[in-house]
Amino acid sequence: MTSNLGRVSVNVVLPYTGPKYNIRQIADWTLAQGLTLTSDTRLFPEKFSKFLVAPTLDVGIELLPHHKIYWTQDKHAEGGQRLMFEGTMDKTVQYYAKSMNFT
Structure with a gap:
């Protein structure tokens, strides 16, 4: 997670993928809007049962x-x-x- 003055980015590390897909931002959180999904990847993806790529x-x-x-x-x-x-x-x-x- 990274933070920038009241904004938090939520990232996930995707195993078994190339460098292009390894770290993906999946959500943002702000005090005003709460949690907002920014990707088609689920918040808690099934990382070890199926390859995403x-x-x-x-x-x-x-x-x-x-x-x-x-x-x-x-x-x-x-x-x-x-x-x-x-x-x-x-x-x-x-x-x-x-x-x-x-x-």
Whole structure:
């Protein structure tokens, strides 16, 4: 919190985000107006259950006999190819990625 002659700024530190998003001002407080939210971020955000800014994570998955692994063309991937993985572990990681907001 910072104060400037009767005005207090309320900031939150957002973990697992780049420097651009790390510290965000979320509210102001003045004696005349009380607490005023200044951001779309909640006053007490769920900082540890869901990523607020979607990071890209590398995830290691164990290859089992019923899983399928193959290369596919991808112009956005390094070298023009991406290693793909299909199976129950892939579905599990995709489920977590959707619920926790990561790619």
